[in-house]
Amino acid sequence: xxxxxxxxxxxxxxxxxxxxxxxxxxxxxxxxxxxxxxxxxxxxxxxxxxxxxxxxxxxxxxxxxxxxxxxxxxxxxxxxxxxxxxxxxxxxxxxxxxxxxxxxxxxxxxxxxxxxxxxxxxxxxxxxxxxxxxxxxxxxxxxxxxxxxxxxxxxxxxxxxxxxxxxxxxxxxxxxxxxxxxxxxxxxxxxxxxxxxxxxxxxxxxxxxxxxxxxxxxxxxxxxxxxxxxxxxxxxxxxxxxxxxxxxxxxxxxxxxxxxxxxxxxxxxxxxxxxxxxxxxxxxxxxxxxxxxxxxxxxxxxxxxxxxxxxxxxxxxxxxxxxxxxxxxxxxxxxxx
Numbered sequence: 001x002x003x004x005x006x007x008x009x010x011x012x013x014x015x016x017x018x019x020x021x022x023x024x025x026x027x028x029x030x031x032x033x034x035x036x037x038x039x040x041x042x043x044x045x046x047x048x049x050x051x052x053x054x055x056x057x058x059x060x061x062x063x064x065x066x067x068x069x070x071x072x073x074x075x076x077x078x079x080x081x082x083x084x085x086x087x088x089x090x091x092x093x094x095x096x097x098x099x100x101x102x103x104x105x106x107x108x109x110x111x112x113x114x115x116x117x118x119x120x121x122x123x124x125x126x127x128x129x130x131x132x133x134x135x136x137x138x139x140x141x142x143x144x145x146x147x148x149x150x151x152x153x154x155x156x157x158x159x160x161x162x163x164x165x166x167x168x169x170x171x172x173x174x175x176x177x178x179x180x181x182x183x184x185x186x187x188x189x190x191x192x193x194x195x196x197x198x199x200x201x202x203x204x205x206x207x208x209x210x211x212x213x214x215x216x217x218x219x220x221x222x223x224x225x226x227x228x229x230x231x232x233x234x235x236x237x238x239x240x241x242x243x244x245x246x247x248x249x250x251x252x253x254x255x256x257x258x259x260x261x262x263x264x265x266x267x268x269x270x271x272x273x274x275x276x277x278x279x280x281x282x283x284x285x286x287x288x289x290x291x292x293x294x295x296x297x298x299x300x301x302x303x304x305x306x307x308x309x310x311x312x313x314x315x316x317x318x319x320x321x322x323x324x325x326x327x328x329x330x331x332x333x334x335x336x337x
Contacts, residue, residue: 028087028291028292028293028294028324029079029086029087029088029292029293029294029295030075030078030079030087030088030089030090030292030293030294031067031087031088031089031090031292031293031305031306031322032072032075032089032090032092032286032293032303032304032305032306033058033089033090033091033092033305033306033307033308033322034092034093034094034286034288034305034306034307034308035049035050035055035091035092035093035094035100035104035307035308035309036048036049036050036093036094036095036097036309037049037050037097037099037100037201037309038050038051038052038055038093038097038099038100038103038104039051039052039099039103040052040099040103043159044140045136045140046136046139046140046159046162046163046166046311047163047310047311048132048136048166048309048310048311049097049099049309049310050308050309050313051309052103052107054308054309054313054314054315054318055104055107055308056107057315057318058308058318059091059107059108059111059113060111061315061318061319061322062089062322063111066086066087067087067088067089067322068086068087068088068089069088069089069090069091069111069113069114070088070089070090070114071090071114071116071218072090072092072116072218072258072284073257073283074088074114075088075090075293076284076300079293079295079298089322090114090116091108091113091114091115091116092115092116092117092118092220092260092286092305093115093116093117093118094117094118094222094260095118095119095120095123095130095202095222095226096117096118096119096120096123096124096202096203096208096222097201097202097203098201098202098203098207099201100117100203100211101203101207101211105211105214108216109216112216113216114216114217114218115216115217115218116217116218116219116220116258117211117217117218117219117220118219118220118221118222118258118259118260118286119203119208119219119220119221119222119248120222120223120224120225120226120244120262121223121224121225121243121244121247121248122198122224122225122226123198123202123203124202124203124204124205124207124208124251125205126195126198126199126202126204127195127198127225128194128198128202128225128226129180129184129194129225129226130194130197130198130201130202130226131173131180131183131187131194132170133194133197133198133201134183134187134192134194134197135166135169135170135183136166137192137197138186138187138190138192139154139156139162139163139165139166140162142156143155143156143157144156145165146186147169147183147186148185148186148189149179149182149183149185149186150169150172152169154168154169163311167311174263174265174267175267176267177228177230177231177263177267177268178231180228205251208251208252209251209252212252212254218257218258219248219252219254219256220256220257220258220259220260221241221244221245221248221256221258221259221260221282222244222259222260222262223240223241223244223261223262224239224240224243224244224247225240226262227240227262228262228263228267228268228269229241229261229262229268229269229273229276230267230268230269230270230272230273231268234272234276237272237273237276238276238279238280241259241276241277241280241282242280242281245259245280245281245282256282257282257283257284258282258283258284258285258286259277259280259282259284259285259286260285260286260287261273261277261285261286261287261288263288264286264287264288264289264305265287265288265289266289269287269302271302273285274299274301274302275301277301278301282301283300284300284301284303285300285301285302285303286303286304286305287302287303287304287305288305288307289302289304289305290304290305290306290307291304291305291306292304292306292324306321306322308321
C-alpha cells in the first residue's frame with residue numbers, strides 16, 4: 001500500500017512538471033551514488049545489477065540537470081568550502097566487477113566522470129565467499145532450488161519466479177548476516193564453485209592494477225572477506241579493514257583513502273565501525289543508508305548513498321531518488337528506508 005502511494009507521488013511529480021520545484025526543496029547539495037554490476041543483459045543476471053541503459057541514462061540526466069560529477073575528495077572539499085548553489089554527484093561501484101571496466105568504463109570516459117571502486121581482498125585473490133553470486137547461479141540454472149537452511153524449495157521455471165525466489169532468500173540473509181555461513185552446505189550439495197564465480201565476475205589483480213592507473217579511477221577498501229563488520233569482535237573487524245587496506249596499497253603502489261562497509265546498513269555497521277575506519281587510516285567511509293549530503297557537517301565515516309539498480313528500478317525512480325522526492329514521500333507516508 002505505502003509503496004503504491006510512493007510510486008504514485010513519484011509519477012505525479014514527474015509528469016506534472018513539478019520535479020524541478022521538488023528538487024529545489026528536497027535535494028541535498030551532493031549525492032553519492034552506488035552501483036554494483038553494470039549488466040549488458042540484465043535479464044540473464046536476474047535483474048540484480050544496473051542495466052547499461054539505466055546507467056547511461058543516469059549519467060546523462062545528471063549532466064543535463066546541472067549536477068557536476070566529481071571525485072569523492074572534490075565533493076568533500078567543495079561542501080566544506082563552497083557556499084554556492086552547485087550540486088555534486090559522486091559515482092561509486094562496490095566489489096570490483098569486471099563489467100565495471102568492460103561495460104561502464106567506456107561510458108564513464110565519454111562523460112569524463114571520476115569514480116571510485118571499492119574492492120574486497122577476496123575478489124581479486126579469488127577467495128571471496130560471494131554467496132550472492134552463488135544464489136543467483138542456482139536460481140539462473142535450475143527450475144527447482146532448495147535452500148536447506150530455510151527449509152524451503154522454490155519451483156521457478158519462469159524468470160519472474162527466479163527473481164522472486166532469489167529476492168526472498170537474499171532478504172532472509174539480510175535479516176541476519178550470521179546466516180551467510182548456513183548457505184555453504186547448499187552450495188556444496190549443488191557442486192557450486194564460488195572461486196569459479198569469482199573468476200567469471202571479478203577483476204583479477206592485473207586488471208585491478210591497470211584500472212588504478214586510469215586518471216578517472218580511485219580504488220577504495222571493502223574489507224578482506226566482505227564480512228558484516230558488526231558481527232565480528234573489535235579485533236577481527238579492525239583486521240578486516242587494515243589488512244584490506246594494506247593489501248590494496250601494496251598491490252597498487254598508491255594510497256587507499258576511501259572505504260565502503262560491506263552491506264552498509266544498520267545491521268552491518270555503526271558507530272564502532274566508523275571509529276575503526278578512521279583509526280585504521282581511511283579518510284572517508286560510505287554506507288548503504290539512503291540519503292544525500294547537505295553540508296560539511298556530515299560524518300565522513302558514515303556517508304549515505306543512493307543505490308541504482310535492481311529488479312524494480314526505473315529512470316523515473318532514479319530521478320525521484322536524486323531529486324529527494326522519494327525520501328520526502330517516505331517521510332510523508334511514515335515509512336523508513
